[in-house]
Amino acid sequence: xxxxxxxxxxxxxxxxxxxxxxxxxxxxxxxxxxxxxxxxxxxxxxxxxxxxxxxxxxxxxxxxxxxxxxxxxxxxxxxxxxxxxxxxxxxxxxxxxxxxxxxxxxxxxxxxxxxxxxxxxxxxxxxxxxxxxxxxxxxxxxxxxxxxxxxxxxxxxxxxxxxxxxxxxxxxxxxxxxxxxxxxxxxxxxxxxxxxxxxxxxxxxxxxxxxxxxxxxxxxxxxxxxxxxxxxxxxxxxxxxxxxxxxxxxxxxxxxxxxxxxxxxxxxxxxxxxxxxxxxxx
Numbered sequence: 370x371x372x373x374x375x376x377x378x379x380x381x382x383x384x385x386x387x388x389x390x391x392x393x394x395x396x397x398x399x400x401x402x403x404x405x406x407x408x409x410x411x412x413x414x415x416x417x418x419x420x421x422x423x424x425x426x427x428x429x430x431x432x433x434x435x436x437x438x439x440x441x442x443x444x445x446x447x448x449x450x451x452x453x454x455x456x457x458x459x460x461x462x463x464x465x466x467x468x469x470x471x472x473x474x475x476x477x478x479x480x481x482x483x484x485x486x487x488x489x490x491x492x493x494x495x496x497x498x499x500x501x502x503x504x505x506x507x508x509x510x511x512x513x514x515x516x517x518x519x520x521x522x523x524x525x526x527x528x529x530x531x532x533x534x535x536x537x538x539x540x541x542x543x544x545x546x547x548x549x550x551x552x553x554x555x556x557x558x559x560x561x562x563x564x565x566x567x568x569x570x571x572x573x574x575x576x577x578x579x580x581x582x583x584x585x586x587x588x589x590x591x592x593x594x595x596x597x598x599x600x601x602x603x604x605x606x607x608x609x610x611x612x613x614x615x616x617x618x619x620x621x622x623x624x625x626x627x628x629x630x631x632x633x634x635x636x637x638x639x640x641x642x643x644x645x646x647x648x649x650x651x
Contacts, residue, residue: 394429394629397484397523401622409625411594414468427592428634430555430642431482431626435462435604436475437538447609449478449537460538462604466595467628470649471550476538477646479529480612481555482619482626483521485636488561490519491529492554492579493571496645498547505554505579507565507572517567521557524618526611533613543648550647555630556582557640587641589633599627 395409440448440459448459462478471477481489490510495503510519514531521527530537541551565572607623630642 394431394482394484395621395625398619398621398623399524401620410597411629412597414593414595426633427631428557428636428638428640429484430557430630430632430640431480431484431628432467432555432630432642432644433480433627434465434467434469434644434646435478435480436465436469436471437462437478444603446603446605449532449604449609451476451537452535464596464599464602464627466600467593467644468647469600470647471541472649473541473543475541477541478538479553479644480608480626481521481527481529482525483557484523485557486520486522487557487559488519489521489527490556490558490562492556492574494552494554494579495544495548496550496552497545498549502552503544505574505576507567507574510567511569511571512567513569522618524611524620526608526619528612531612532609541646541648548648550645553644553646554579554583554587555642555644556586559637559639582639582641586639587643589640591633591642592631594629594631596625596627596629599625 392408437449437451437460440461444461446461448461451458451460460476465471479491481491483489491508492505493508494505497503509527509529510517514529514534515527519527530539602624605624607617607619610617611619611623628644630644632640632642634640
C-alpha cells in the first residue's frame with residue numbers, strides 16, 4: 370500500500386511540474402530572433418483536469434500580483450514612482466503567488482495578459498469569512514486608466530492601476546472585521562459588453578448582472594498554475610514598458626506571468642476566472 374501511495378505521489382509531482390500546459394500563453398507572444406535559452410516551468414496548484422489536456426479544449430489568462438516595497442539601491446530592473454504629499458518615492462514591485470496571504474496596508478498592483486484578442490473587464494468585490502460577498506464594482510475599464518481602452522491581444526500587458534494613475538497602486542484595507550479578502554473577477558470577451566457606460570470611477574454593477582455573467586460564462590473547469598521560482602522576482606523594464614506604452618509587446622523572451630489560469634472554454638467564448646486577494650488572519 371505504501372509503495373502504491375509513493376508511486377502516485379511521484380506521478381502527481383511529475384505531472385504538476387512538467388510545465389507544458391501553460392506554455393501556450395507565452396508561445397502566443399511575438400517571436401524573437403533567437404529562442405529563449407530556458408522555457409518557463411509552472412507547477413499546478415491542484416491536480417490538472419484530464420479533459421483539458423488538449424490546448425484546443427482550454428483558454429488561458431495570465432495574472433501577476435505585485436506587492437510594493439521600498440526600493441533598494443541593489444534592486445535590479447524597474448521601479449514605480451509613487452507620489453504622496455508632494456514627495457516622490459521609488460518602490461519595487463515584487464511578484465507574489467495568487468494564494469499568498471496579504472496584510473492590511475499592503476500596496477499591490479496587477480498585470481493581466483491574454484493570448485487571445487478581445488476585451489478585458491475586472492470586477493472587484495469584498496469576500497467575508499462566512500462566504501458572502503459585497504457589492505460588485507467594475508474597476509476596469511474606466512476612463513481614468515488608458516482612457517477606457519480595454520482591448521487585449523497576445524503580448525499586450527494591462528497594468529491595474531495604470532502607471533500614470535494617481536494613486537498607481539491599490540491599498541488593502543478591511544472595511545469590517547470579518548472581511549477575509551477581495552475577490553477579483555477577470556472577464557475576457559470577444560466583443561465589448563453592451564450597456565456598460567464607464568466613467569472615471571469604478572462602476573457599481575447589480576448583483577443580477579454579475580450573477581448572470583457567472584452563470585453564462587463562469588461554469589467551465591479552471592486549472593491554476595504558478596511560475597516555479599517566480600515569487601519574489603522584481604518588475605522588469607520590459608514589463609514596465611509593455612504596460613506603459615501600449616505599443617511595446619512582450620516577446621517570448623520576456624518574463625512570463627506569475628499565475629496562469631486555464632479555463633475549459635472554446636475559441637471565441639467568454640472566459641471568466643476568479644482571483645482572490647486573501648488577508649492574513651490576525
